[in-house]
Amino acid sequence: MVRRPQDERSPGYGNQPTPDLVPGPEVDLRVVLLTREQDRLLVALTGREPCEASAHAIGLPRGRPELRRDLDGTARGIARRATGLSEQYLEQLYSMSVDQSTRGSWKVVIGYMALLSSGPGGSPDVSGVWADVSKLPTVSRIDRSVIDYAVVRLRAKLGYTNIGRYLLPSTFTLRELQSVYETILGQPLDKRNFRRRMMATGILAQTDGQRRDGSHRPAALYQFQVEEDRTTYLTPTWTDSDDTRRT
Amino acid sequence: MVRRPQDERSPGYGNQPTPDLVPGPEVDLRVVLLTREQDRLLVALTGREPCEASAHAIGLPRGRPELRRDLDGTARGIARRATGLSEQYLEQLYSMSVDQSTRGSWKVVIGYMALLSSGPGGSPDVSGVWADVSKLPTVSRIDRSVIDYAVVRLRAKLGYTNIGRYLLPSTFTLRELQSVYETILGQPLDKRNFRRRMMATGILAQTDGQRRDGSHRPAALYQFQVEEDRTTYLTPTWTDSDDTRRT
DNA sequence: TCAAAAGTGTTTGACTTACACCCATGA
DNA sequence: TCATGGGTGTAAGTCAAACACTTTTGA
Numbered sequence: 001m002v003r004r005p006q007d008e009r010s011p012g013y014g015n016q017p018t019p020d021l022v023p024g025p026e027v028d029l030r031v032v033l034l035t036r037e038q039d040r041l042l043v044a045l046t047g048r049e050p051c052e053a054s055a056h057a058i059g060l061p062r063g064r065p066e067l068r069r070d071l072d073g074t075a076r077g078i079a080r081r082a083t084g085l086s087e088q089y090l091e092q093l094y095s096m097s098v099d100q101s102t103r104g105s106w107k108v109v110i111g112y113m114a115l116l117s118s119g120p121g122g123s124p125d126v127s128g129v130w131a132d133v134s135k136l137p138t139v140s141r142i143d144r145s146v147i148d149y150a151v152v153r154l155r156a157k158l159g160y161t162n163i164g165r166y167l168l169p170s171t172f173t174l175r176e177l178q179s180v181y182e183t184i185l186g187q188p189l190d191k192r193n194f195r196r197r198m199m200a201t202g203i204l205a206q207t208d209g210q211r212r213d214g215s216h217r218p219a220a221l222y223q224f225q226v227e228e229d230r231t232t233y234l235t236p237t238w239t240d241s242d243d244t245r246r247t
Numbered sequence: 248m249v250r251r252p253q254d255e256r257s258p259g260y261g262n263q264p265t266p267d268l269v270p271g272p273e274v275d276l277r278v279v280l281l282t283r284e285q286d287r288l289l290v291a292l293t294g295r296e297p298c299e300a301s302a303h304a305i306g307l308p309r310g311r312p313e314l315r316r317d318l319d320g321t322a323r324g325i326a327r328r329a330t331g332l333s334e335q336y337l338e339q340l341y342s343m344s345v346d347q348s349t350r351g352s353w354k355v356v357i358g359y360m361a362l363l364s365s366g367p368g369g370s371p372d373v374s375g376v377w378a379d380v381s382k383l384p385t386v387s388r389i390d391r392s393v394i395d396y397a398v399v400r401l402r403a404k405l406g407y408t409n410i411g412r413y414l415l416p417s418t419f420t421l422r423e424l425q426s427v428y429e430t431i432l433g434q435p436l437d438k439r440n441f442r443r444r445m446m447a448t449g450i451l452a453q454t455d456g457q458r459r460d461g462s463h464r465p466a467a468l469y470q471f472q473v474e475e476d477r478t479t480y481l482t483p484t485w486t487d488s489d490d491t492r493r494t
Numbered sequence: 495t496c497a498a499a500a501g502t503g504t505t506t507g508a509c510t511t512a513c514a515c516c517c518a519t520g521a
Numbered sequence: 522t523c524a525t526g527g528g529t530g531t532a533a534g535t536c537a538a539a540c541a542c543t544t545t546t547g548a
Binding site: 437439440443444447459461462463464465 | 509510511512513517518519520521
Binding site: 173174175191192195196213214215216217218219220 | 496497498499500501502503
């Protein structure tokens with residue numbers, strides 16, 4: 001209950017050795033670009049340029065912040081550069097500090113997840129390879145952490161959002177939608193319960209299209225009716241704006 | 248299905264004007280320190296030093312990354328400096344880019360949430376003020392966003408974790424626990440249903456202590472039995488380690 | 495007519511909600 | 522004895538899970 005309005009503990013930037021003069025850590029963005037193909041979840045990995053300070057030949061598309069773009073814009077640019085396409089969904093994952101022991105400093109790595117629908121012709125092109133997330137090649141520990149966490153988030157968000165839609169083309173069969181869920185969750189789902197649950201959301205609309213896929217009954221094509229309500233995604237929303245006034 | 252193993256799009260840092268030479272954005276940490284007192288959720292706000300580039304007299308405790316500490320450690324240091332106590336729970340919220348239009352650049356603001364239990368003597372001390380989150384004084388738009396998002400996250404996590412425990416002392420009555428939930432959710436809860444739900448988690452243990460609080464029946468004191476299973480918190484876990492080898 | 499995937503309902507148990515009274519205590 | 526908050530149980534409804542057969546089509 002006692003409250004000293006101000007005391008000798010220093011507020012704000014503290015009293016360490018004039019921190020205004022130290023340069024601050026580097027910021028490094030890494031994007032986990034995910035797509036789906038034939039019941040596998042694929043992540044885009046690009047080659048490393050020989051000069052880069054990485055012990056691994058391959059890793060997540062990455063980049064530094066660009067002066068004329070905010071974080072999301074930079075991440076989008078990295079995704080675009082890797083695939084030539086714009087992603088359908090982008091979400092920031094987490095920022096972590098990475099020790100650069102040899103330099104006696106560390107940097108901030110900001111992870112992003114981006115989802116890309118597999119078009120009718122299979123996986124989109126990428127300047128590198130699409131690797132199955134369940135059979136990853138050797139990548140750096142950091143890249144590995146970011147990829148693992150992206151999958152954890154994606155899996156969790158399947159439960160309370162319609163994030164799966166961003167891995168599908170605009171029209172799709174219910175079986176394809178179910179496959180997205182099964183691929184990400186890593187377990188089979190009951191067809192009837194799944195269809196009932198999806199229908200109960202009220203955002204699926206049957207089109208009059210059909211897909212003939214073999215010597216059996218064709219499947220009805222569906223589409224999502226409305227744009228997603230982003231508030232259910234529990235991602236912050238703000239205007240990217242100034243809160244300083246001087247200089 | 249077509250995959251070019253490598254093509255002319257540049258991987259990695261891209262071909263923009265030698266980004267290795269630009270200094271990169273500043274990194275700025277802000278901590279939403281929350282505690283609970285008498286059915287109000289309080290956030291710690293500290294005074295701004297006159298030289299600081301803020302238009303507001305008061306705001307979230309903040310700081311720059313420190314060379315010998317990682318992000319979480321820095322956030323903990325900021326919390327400690329503001330309260331003199333160590334927080335019970337710390338979680339990174341989100342990183343956002345903030346336009347510093349007047350400088351033609353931007354910085355990265357990394358938000359943290361920290362929870363502090365109100366001790367037996369009321370709110371802990373703070374070098375500043377504890378403000379009711381539902382009646383915030385004027386703070387910067389960024390601080391406001393970070394605070395709002397912290398409350399959103401806290402509210403969401405009440406649903407699937409026991410995060411509320413970090414706002415309580417080690418022993419507490421069920422009524423106090425319920426009050427934590429009611430304060431954060433902003434709505435009253437049914438006493439019987441709440442108690443049943445809490446008991447069903449199996450992590451509450453009744454102690455043989457009691458609390459006499461007025462001219463009525465004393466309440467039994469409880470405590471949480473085990474340390475929290477952090478995997479339910481959906482926060483990434485990794486070893487803070489090197490992934491570079493050269494220089 | 496056969497193979498293969500599409501499509502369709504019901505039953506059960508678990509969980510959530512709403513709701514009202516007695517209990518122990520100090521003043 | 523009264524005022525105050527602590528403590529308890531049941532019934533109804535909703536939601537999730539398990540489960541099997543018929544339909545449509547091309548070969």
